[in-house]
Amino acid sequence: MKTVIIHGQSHQGSTCYVARLLAGKLESEVQEFFLPKDFGEFCIGCTRCFTDSESKCPHYRKLMPLTEAMDQADVIILASPVYVYHATGAMKAFLDHYGWRWMVHRPEEKMFGKQGVCISTAAGAGMKSANKDMADSLFYWGVGKVYRRGFAVAATDPNGISGKKKQKIEKKTDSIAAKILHRQGRVKPGLKTRAFFFLMHLVQRSGWNEKDAAYWKAKGWTGKERPWKKTKRTTNE
16 A cells, blocks of 8 residues: 655644654555655646646656656645645645646546545644645545545644644544545545546537547547546456
């Protein structure tokens, strides 16, 4: 089992503490990236990822290590402290580069068999909106199961988190870890994901974007093939 953590900041504070705590309970191989240290480019809106190829993005090579890590992982953890009631700018800039991977365009079929976790921390509020910033991308990528957890830690450093709050963090991460381990190897997208995919299936049959339509046709998705069915067969082999 492999886990990748994308940290929405470069310092190793409270959010990093929670993300690592959860990853440790999964007893998996863990790979970490810190933004903007490991990737700090802004999308320039050239649209070449949509109209031509994702490889034409001017930041494609810099982004490749993170893309490959997510593709190889069983669990993707997106972790961000709350900045003005939202995820960090670094996290948003990172996620902006994957618009071409949304189901409306060219989703990666491996995503439908993965699990994702959105983790945010704050002094006391804003975790819900920060988690939504990250969860939107996980959902539209097609990630099979997505968890959201916010923690009001009232501390920027793990050493400043009270004992009572740490107990709550332990309990919540125990719960998420148990659910992830229980579903590992047999993740199925929920009804909402499958319904949205079916809607995109109808859109792609009309071929409004040549690159996207060709991709869907090659995958067999404009017909009866579905990415989660292939994921399931691969898992059971």
